[in-house]
Amino acid sequence: MNNLLVFPLLIPLCTAAVLIFLKNNVAAQRWISALSMLATASASAALLMKVKAEGIQTLHMSGWLPPYGIVFTADMLAALLVLAATAVSAFCLIYSFGTVGADRERHYYYPFMQFLMVGVNGSFLTGDLFNLFVCFEVMLISSYALIVLGGTKKQLRETLKYMLINILSSTLFVAAVAYLYGAVGTLNMADLSVRVAEAGQGGVLNAIAVLFLIVFSLKAGLFLFFWLPGSYGVPPAAVAALFGGLLTKVGLYALIRTFTLIFYHEPQATHGWIGWMAGATMVLGALGAIAYADVQRILNYNVVISVGFLAFGLAAGSKDSLDGAVFYLLHDMLAKALLFLLGGMIVHLAGTNKLKEMGGLIKRYPAVGWMFFAAALAVAGIPPLSGFAGKLLLIRGGLQEREYELAAISLASSLIVLYSLIRLFMHAFWGDEKARPGREPVPALSIGMLASTACLTVLVIAVGLGSEWVYRFVAEAGDTLMNPAAYIDAVLKE
Amino acid sequence: MELYMSLAIGVIFTVGVYLILSKSLLRIILGTSLLTHGVHLLLLTMSRLKTGAAPLLGQKADAYVDPLPQALILTSIVISFGVTSFFFVLAYKAYQRLGTDDMERLRGKDDE
Numbered sequence: 001m002n003n004l005l006v007f008p009l010l011i012p013l014c015t016a017a018v019l020i021f022l023k024n025n026v027a028a029q030r031w032i033s034a035l036s037m038l039a040t041a042s043a044s045a046a047l048l049m050k051v052k053a054e055g056i057q058t059l060h061m062s063g064w065l066p067p068y069g070i071v072f073t074a075d076m077l078a079a080l081l082v083l084a085a086t087a088v089s090a091f092c093l094i095y096s097f098g099t100v101g102a103d104r105e106r107h108y109y110y111p112f113m114q115f116l117m118v119g120v121n122g123s124f125l126t127g128d129l130f131n132l133f134v135c136f137e138v139m140l141i142s143s144y145a146l147i148v149l150g151g152t153k154k155q156l157r158e159t160l161k162y163m164l165i166n167i168l169s170s171t172l173f174v175a176a177v178a179y180l181y182g183a184v185g186t187l188n189m190a191d192l193s194v195r196v197a198e199a200g201q202g203g204v205l206n207a208i209a210v211l212f213l214i215v216f217s218l219k220a221g222l223f224l225f226f227w228l229p230g231s232y233g234v235p236p237a238a239v240a241a242l243f244g245g246l247l248t249k250v251g252l253y254a255l256i257r258t259f260t261l262i263f264y265h266e267p268q269a270t271h272g273w274i275g276w277m278a279g280a281t282m283v284l285g286a287l288g289a290i291a292y293a294d295v296q297r298i299l300n301y302n303v304v305i306s307v308g309f310l311a312f313g314l315a316a317g318s319k320d321s322l323d324g325a326v327f328y329l330l331h332d333m334l335a336k337a338l339l340f341l342l343g344g345m346i347v348h349l350a351g352t353n354k355l356k357e358m359g360g361l362i363k364r365y366p367a368v369g370w371m372f373f374a375a376a377l378a379v380a381g382i383p384p385l386s387g388f389a390g391k392l393l394l395i396r397g398g399l400q401e402r403e404y405e406l407a408a409i410s411l412a413s414s415l416i417v418l419y420s421l422i423r424l425f426m427h428a429f430w431g432d433e434k435a436r437p438g439r440e441p442v443p444a445l446s447i448g449m450l451a452s453t454a455c456l457t458v459l460v461i462a463v464g465l466g467s468e469w470v471y472r473f474v475a476e477a478g479d480t481l482m483n484p485a486a487y488i489d490a491v492l493k494e
Numbered sequence: 495m496e497l498y499m500s501l502a503i504g505v506i507f508t509v510g511v512y513l514i515l516s517k518s519l520l521r522i523i524l525g526t527s528l529l530t531h532g533v534h535l536l537l538l539t540m541s542r543l544k545t546g547a548a549p550l551l552g553q554k555a556d557a558y559v560d561p562l563p564q565a566l567i568l569t570s571i572v573i574s575f576g577v578t579s580f581f582f583v584l585a586y587k588a589y590q591r592l593g594t595d596d597m598e599r600l601r602g603k604d605d606e
Contacts, residue, residue, distance in 0.1 A: 156588040182540030
């Protein structure tokens, strides 16, 4: 029992409730939300240290013992992801000061951001399947509001599609929960794992597992990503970074949790599908990343590629590949958020999102250029930076499991990632400066933009250089994933 | 009884999917609400439709129906209610701004 577990939810929730009353006082909203992010980050860090020192932490809500009550569980994976998610949202928050516009800030932008954090952290920490559904909905409803806030034609159009897809996948989620409850009669994840093992996975339970695969793939953009490139392109950069950094990763976390804790008995039935979907996602994402010539599309298809890459780790399912997936997940949250923030800066500075119409930014903005270069190399997985260790572990795990085709596809996709981002870099920063009729000659960068991207860049480099130190945490997360009994013991026997 | 319920839910799902695949936005929203109806009935059905008293301890019955799915359905109903109302307002706003409710014409152009 440990009350520290609810603080990553409780702090943003209370902050959001307070911020609603400060509608017109933008300065107070900024201060309070920044302070609450700091508090959430310290609580998450404390939780991570606690998990490192004492093993898996659980909290039984109102003292009802599982499987009867709702239980919150923090194993190493959840604690790491909560900390990374909080860090990413904090930097997106700082970036949004002065970039999202006073109009949005007065219309509950900051409360929605806090509610999004509640949903994300809740999804990582919960130990109950229906509670996971509720946390997903908290996250999704805030994301609907954040994506449409501003109300331009493009936003309205893409939000319609985004909402429709998510309503559909949530409906399927409830149907999958209903089937699972009908089949085994419980909703607590640890208890589910025990009951599924007793009943023997196969037949009906395999069908339910595939239904869960479809649901979470829709949320994570694994193969069923057709909604993603359009809808992530319309909100302002800070929101897009939040989405690219967090939302698909929550779907991936749900996939990893479900298929390592509950449905791990017949890997040939489920993990084979995941492997196929991962390969197809990488190929299709790579095609998209090459095909388009505007900033948002390139970055959105890079999100898709990394989702495929992570799913490859889950499909291989060895200790190395799961370690690699966890490591890459952490890196990808930070690096993708950084890429989206820098992409937003490039669009702001160049006044356009078309590659052909921009150029020569490096002369006036060398810092932005080199940060983007570092971020591009990190995402591609160049050794001293953060993406390398995760990719190395993933591919080593894949080769050990004889997934040669998938390993080849993932290596090739890294090349495409590098190509697409360097192409963006060269078009935006090299060459001659293009005249921008009707715009101020030298657009300024706010301190918030520079500070948040600089901090994220430092973090990405630090994770790369300190891989050995990070790996100690990651390896422990991988151990729990490989060995569900530890999770079950922590939840059910206390 | 479960068989009839399953058949009815199947019909609701079919109609919902058919409506979602149509062009008009309003029909799509009706389709999503039908799907949520179907899925709530599915939750109820999957907990077995045994006869028993309503889950109130004051009834002092020998057997009660399963109370858990009812709580799940109640949660899911309010969530889908909130989402649907948001979706309706969004559709209204989109109709005002974009001047069409035809999904085929909402593909999007680059020059906006």
